Amino acid sequence: MKENYSRNILLRCIVCGDIDLDYVENELTITCNRCGKEYPGGYDELVELNQSYIDEQIQGMETEIEKDAQKELDDAFKKVFKNSKYFKIK
């Protein structure tokens, strides 16, 4: 598994779209540093509001992983065929 799969999904302010959010230590209230929008529901509220964006990001990651996995599989097959006396792959 490649490292970059574990990249963070950054939650965004739903008003201005900025990711510069002020995470209070206990994560009870989050404030946007750019537009000042407050999220009294804290982290949970923000996750809920970002749900479709998060889904999108996760889907993108899955596609990426699938693509890489497919390529590895193809390479493995090619290697097998190359090493075989009976098949030749250009």
Ligand SMILES: [Zn+2]
């Ligand atoms: Zn904002």
